[in-house]
Structures are given as C-alpha cells and as structure tokens.
Amino acid sequence: MNNSKNRKEVKTLKNVAIIGGTGYGAIELIRLLQTHEFMHVKQIISHSQHGEQIATIYPHLTKFFNNPMEELDIERLKEEVDIVFLATPAGVAKDLVPKFQESHLQCIDLSGDLRLSSQEQYEKWYKKDAAPQATLDEAVYGLSEIYKEQIKNAKILSNPGCFPTSALLGMIPAVEHRIISTETIIIDGKTGVSGAGGKQSPMTHYSGTNENVKPYKIGMHQHIPEIDQYLSGIANKPVTTTFTTHLIPMTRGLICTMYGRLEKEMTTAEVINMYQFYYESHPFIRIVEAGSFPTTKEVYGSNFCDIGLHVDERTNQLIVVSAIDNLVKGAAGQAIQNANLMNGWDEEHGLYQIPIYP
Template sequence: MNVAIVGGTGYGAVELLRFLYNHPHVKVAKIISHSNSGIPFSEVYPHLTNIVDLEMEALDVENLAKEVDVVFFATPSNVSKHVIPSLIDLGVKCIDLSGDFRLRDGGLYKSYYGEDIAEETYIQQAVYGLCEINRQEIKEASLIANPGCYPTATTLGIIPALSKGIIDKKQIIIDAKTGTTGAGRSLAQGFHFSEMQENFKAYKLGVHKHIPEIEQVLSDVANTELQVTFTPHVVPMTRGIMSTIYVDLKEKLSTKEAINLYKEFYRNDPFVRIREEGTIPQTKEVFGSNYCDIGLYVDERTGKLIIVSVIDNLVKGASGQAIQNLNIMNGWDETTGLTQLPIYP
C-alpha cells in the first residue's frame, strides 16, 4: 500500500517515517511539504541520509489521489480541514494527526482553535481514533481523527474507572506534564534552551485546546456531560507525557482490586500495560514506543484513586497511534510495525 505524509518537516512526520520504514505492508511514496518542495527529506533530517531518499513535493490533491491509498496529515491545526474533504471525495483514506476533526461542536472548536470547524459532512464521517475504545468504528472508517497526546494518556487512564462506575464523575482532576516536543518544531521563545533548562512551568490554564477533547471523550463514555480540571505543564525533557489523575471513589476499593479491574478492561489491548501494585510508571519506560503504561494507587485515607498514565507523546500520542489506526482500518495485526522495544535509558 502506498501512503503519503503531509507536513513533512515536523516531528510527527519523521516519527511516522521511523515506524513505517519497517512496516511490511506499507511504502511511503510521497512526503508533502509546500515550504520545502524540491528539497530532499534527508537534508532536513540528516540522520536519514542514505536511508530515506524521497524529495519533498508541493501538494497536488488530484495527483496525490492517483498515487496513494492513505494520507497521513502531520500538519498544524486549521490546515487539514481544507484538504481532507477533497481527498475523501476522491476515495483516499485519511488519518489526521491535527485537531481539525476531533471535536463535534463547532462553537467549542471556534473557541479553542480560533477558526470555524470543518464542514459538518466530514465531521460526521470522522472516527475518533482512540484505538482501545473505538476499534470497531475504526475498522470501517475512511477518515480518522487521531487523538491528541494529552487526551490519549488521560482518557486511557480514566475510562476503565469511569465506565465501571466506581468514581465520582464530578470530581476529576488532571495534572499533566509534557516534554518540549509537545510544542512542535517551530521556534518559540518559551522553549529555547535557556528558557526551559532547569525550569518547570504550567501553561494555558483553562484554555488548552485538549480540554474539550478530553471532556468529549469522557462524556461519551459516561453518557452525560462531564467537566474536568486540567492543568498542563512543560518540563525540560524531549519526549514523554505523564498524566496524574485524582478521582474520588464511590465505594471502598483496594489498590489490588483497582489494578485487577484495569487489567480486565484492557486484557485485549496490546499497547496498554497495567503495572503491579507498588510500581508506578515513568516516562523513560515508554520512550520511543507505542505503549501506554498505567499505575494505580488507592489512598484509603482520603478515598481517592490516583492514576498515573505515561506515554511517548510523539508515538502513542501521535504517530504510533496513527499507524495503529492504519493497521486496524486495513485488518492487519494491530501491532504491525509497532513492536520496537522502548529505548532505555
């Protein structure tokens, strides 16, 4: 199968290439970058010299549709919504790593993303690509809205407890941290080495664009409108997300019982690993991999369940999950091309 990547110079694109390079069913036929058309991809990423020989091209929708079966969009927000409809109409499947098709509410999209939402026809067609939850819908989809990084770590951490009805839906507090690649490759003063080194900061309190995405997913699971308290932080590391979640238990539960509940919930999900009692995951333990590791602790003194969920933001939080979606869409083994061991240390 021939695939293309649109948005060729970003971290999402190079991670897609890293995994697709050894995927047995896929050939990356085109890399699209309007600003770098005519430039070899290895000139932007020299570590791929003599490995990836593709030259980046400008976007031509009609020619692209003739040459590839699936297009990955590793673009900033408010880009893919202008291109994907034409590709879908031409019979090309699309997996969008941006946020253009994740939200269903146009007002919320305008509020958090600053522009009008995509056409309603395509919003309705889009399947939210949280693989462990929407596997059946993904199998039939032509357009995948690949989840955001924070929402992936957070919702995978909360959904089992929420779906089993063991927590108070009105009290969900999320304290999340990300590495600097979460901001993308574009230059920004706040992410310069001298600004980030030996620093740790909260940002976008109350206005982060992943808030409505998290609430939409959890509301669907709970069958009622939910709100969460979400505080994102950036820490001086390259990759990784740790989402620490605090919820109030509705009934007495031990840590061991909570772990068993989560293990049962994710028993058929190869990329979610539930830690044993007394072991809390670290971001380093999923570095470079498509795993989501979850640790649990019941604080019997306060009646709270503390959930720690970690992912690599560029893999399970973006490109790895996109390939996992590709595998499901095509009826391939879900782990195809994604079985690399985490990188440690």
C-alpha cells in the same frame, strides 16, 4: 513477540503520503513506517520546503528517503496513494480532508481539526474556522483501544491528541465502571518540549526551559474539550475535568497524574485487577504492579501506554498515573496502529518494539 504470523500473510502493499512532512509527527511516521511491510512512503509533502531532500533538514534520515519532498497535487495524490497521513498544524487538515472525502483515500489526521464534534467548540478552543460539519460527522475518533470496531470501518480518522490519549486511557475504565465521581476529576499533565513541535518559540527556548517547569494554557488548553467530550460519551452524561499542563525540560515523553473521588469502596488490588481485565486484549496497554508507577523513560520511543493505580484510603481518592511517548502513542504510533485496524492488519504490525532505554 513473534511476528512470523504477519510475515506469512500476503497483503497488498499500500502507498502512503505524509502531508506536513517536516514536523516531528511526520518524522516519527517515516521512522516507524520504515519497518512496516504493508505500507510504503510514496510522497512526503511540504508546503514550505518542497523540492528539498528531507535528509538536508534531518540528517538522520540520510539513505532512508531519497526523493525530494513534493508540493501538494491533489489529483496526483489520488492516483498514486492509498493512505494519507496529515501531520499538519491546526487549521490545515480541515480544508484538505473534505477534498479527499469522496475519493478512495483513507485519511488519518494527526492535528486537532476533526477531534471535536461541534464546530462551535472547535472555533472556541482553536480560534480558527471549523471543518465542514459533514466532515466532522464522518470522522472517527482514533483512540485505538476504545473505539476499535468503529476504526475498522473508518475512512476518515481523527487521531487523538497526546494528552487526551494518556488521560482517556487512564480514566475511561474508572468512568465506565462508575467507580469514581465524574464531578471531581483532576488531571495533572506534564510533557517534554517536542510536544510543541519544531518551531522555535520563547516557550520552548532552551534558556527558559532548561532546569525549569512551566505551567501553561491553564484553563485554556485545546485538549480540554476533547477529554471532556469523550469522557462524557463513556459516562453518558456531561463530564467536566480540571486539566492543567506543564512543560518539563526533556525532549519527549508525557505523563498524566489523575485523581477521582471513589464512589464505592475498593482496594488498590481490586482496581488493578479491574484495569487488567479491561485492557487484557490490548497489546499496547501495560498495567503496572501495585506499589510501582510508570515513568516516561519506560515508554520512550514506543507505542506503549503504562498505567499505574493507587487507592488513597485516607482521602478516598483513586490516583491514576498514565505515561506515553507523546510522539509515538501520542501521535505517529497511534496513527499507524489505526491504519493497521482500518486495513485489517494486526494492530501491532510495525509497532511492537521494546522501548529505548536508558
């Protein structure tokens, strides 16, 4: 891709703060923003490790960010920064974003605190107190390809979860065009261990993860209501999905295989054509040719979402396979894509990179 058109544009450089600076989402933000011409990382904020150099924790960042991580100072943040990325655990952003709400700051939350429109639903699934309703009402859901126009005018943005990004991008065209029953959607999701973050736990310990596949949070995953809420909005009626997640022994990558009963007679070629038309103006969606299906390796380190489709005539099922890198399109990359849209920049800026292979 030729990015010369971006280099010729004169844009105001915007200063960025990353709150929660030692998590994997934050590290991906730092990596991707390093090549972004219109955003500069001004502050990396860490509650537990302020005063330390981030390169002492992640040596691969040596020479790329030389200032020590800082403690959160809200008033100073408002003076020095234009955009805040919150790469914090669940339950933190809900308290911080309301403090920024009346300022000039653009807030992009990578946690789940603002994704659900209902306080009751958040408290049920996340087991924490919810953000103020006024904050939830103002937050725009940042599924970049679907809510592009709303994102352009957003000041508070809720970045989608990794599983919902893959699942929604894979299922929305079929739901919107009413080619499948919304009562029979099954989503089988698999993710690498980086989706659980860097904190050690028995769930992600090497000896229990290596050469093993673990189903987890069956019927209880916090991404279930997020997927259902936004599919319901597209369908204009309640949609309840069956969603099961699995942890697989690889570092990064996420894939969803999804099933929906066809409501009308269609061939694989017809469904592929429909999806290609639906996403033709969206640079990060790649529809795989008939007979082939996405793999996580083919999107590794990139902001692409690859989608494969098959009509199983024997069972009358549409099968959709959607693959993303959970830390890029599923987190930091989509957050930057949304920041680009919010500021009138080309949404591809800083992101249109060839996936890492092998």
